Amino acid sequence: MGISSNQPLLLRAARGEVVDRPPVWMMRQAGRYMKAYRDLREKYPSFRERSEIPEVAIEVSLQPWKAFQPDGVILFSDIVTPLPGLGIDMDIAEGKGPIIHSPIRTLEQVNNLHDFDPEASLPFIKTILQSLRQEVGNQSTVLGFVGAPWTLAAYAVEGKGSKTYSVIKNMAFSEPAILHQLLSKFADAIANYARYQIDCGAQVVQLFDSWAGQLSPQDYDTFALPYQRQVFEQVKATHPDTPLIVLVSGSAGVLERMGQSGADIVQVDWSVDMADARQRLGKQMKVQGNLDPGVLFGSKEFIRDRIYDTVKKAGNWGHILNLGHGxxxxxxxxNVAFFFETAKELKLAAV
Structure with a gap:
């Protein structure tokens, strides 16, 4: 094991070391299902307050750590958090998600975007990440996260969440030059932001391309994959040892493409069987996932059986246990407590 044995389990697994059980954390583990979070929300009703006032964001990030001791503690934030630093005014509506006040529809708007300086525009990120590292020490791995260019562009162009993505697809298919310019600007800014998070203490960074599953595979190759690569290449150039995870929701049709993004780990959702995912991605690619979050409404026996099934199918190397989504x-x-207890009792050989 050498030097790395005092490093946290998730970081070691993410780097490809053989570990005695799969590390476990949950997307959106800090949030509404926890009473502690709902209580805090009454005091700080605005999401931006909860994620941008350092002591509040630190408390929220640590609520699941204190309750369940997951192997990963993730920065409490949102993928649109960096947009104001680019000159895109936004707010996050409770239960509805981001609202962009002046959606980007023209080349002029793209050209007017600011250069992104994370230290100047997001000073709270450093305070939060440094505190999380201090708090969990080597007992857990601190994760940062960023939004991917396509998904951020979809918010910026649509102006809010969407079911059809018709505004951004209109731009993609009728004025692609404008969109490519926007995606490239976003990729540079996001790479910059990811590097900043690593410098501030994030040990692993997850890139959320939540909406890229809304693209056909050929359009994914044009509008999502090249810009994921642009982000990952820039981050790897300066921080080659930081493991990077890529997530796409509804990713069954683009799974192999995710493996070509430059990420070290592919987040697998529950639309794909984990054994199939491992076969499709190849032996060298590490994976994260992939229980259906709905499984946590089942009985304890059901939850346990599904954990065992996923871990068995993932095999004994390169797997971070997680849900397929938040x-x-x-x-x-x-049931969340039971999920973590069961996961932490696993021994790989025994499953």
Whole structure:
């Protein structure tokens, strides 16, 4: 094991070391299903307050750590957090997600975007990440996260969440030059932001291309994949040892393409069987996932069986246990506790 044995489990697994059980954390583990979070939300009703006032964001990030001791503690934030630093005014509406006040529709707007300086525009990020590292020490791995260019562009162009993505697809298919310019600007800014998070203490960074699954594979190759690569190449150039994870929601049709992004780890959602995912991605690619978050509404026996099934199918190397997407707001807290307890009792050989 050498020097790395005092490093946290998730970081070691993410780097490809053989470990005695898969590390475990949950997307959206800090959030609405926890009473502690709902109580805090009454005091700080605005999401931006909760994620941008350092002591509040630190408290929220650590709520699941104190309750369940997951192997990963993730920065409490949002993928649109850096947009104001680019000159894109936004707010986050409770339960509705980001609202962009002047959606980007013209080349002039793209050309007017600011150069992104994370230290100047997001000074709270350093305070939060440094505090998380201090708090968890080597007991857990601190994760940072950023939005991917396509998904951020979809928010910036649509102006809000969408079911059809018709505004950005209109731009993609009728004025692609404008969109490519925007995507490239976003990629540079996001790479800069990811590097900043690493410098501030993030040990692993996850890139959320949540909306790239809305693209056909050929359009994914044009509008999502090249810009994921642009981000990952820039981050790897300066921080080659930081493991990077890529997530796409509804990714069954583009799974192999995710493996070509330059990420070290592919987040697998529950639309793909984990054994199939491992076969499709190849032996060298590490994976994260992939229980259906709805499983956590089942009985304890059901939850345990599904954990065992996923871990067995993932095999004994290069797997971070997680849900296929974020934990759902009405999930019973005791079932989340049971998920973590069961996962942490695993021994790979025994499953």
């Amino acid at each position: 934990v759902l707001p009405t999930t019973p807290e005791e």
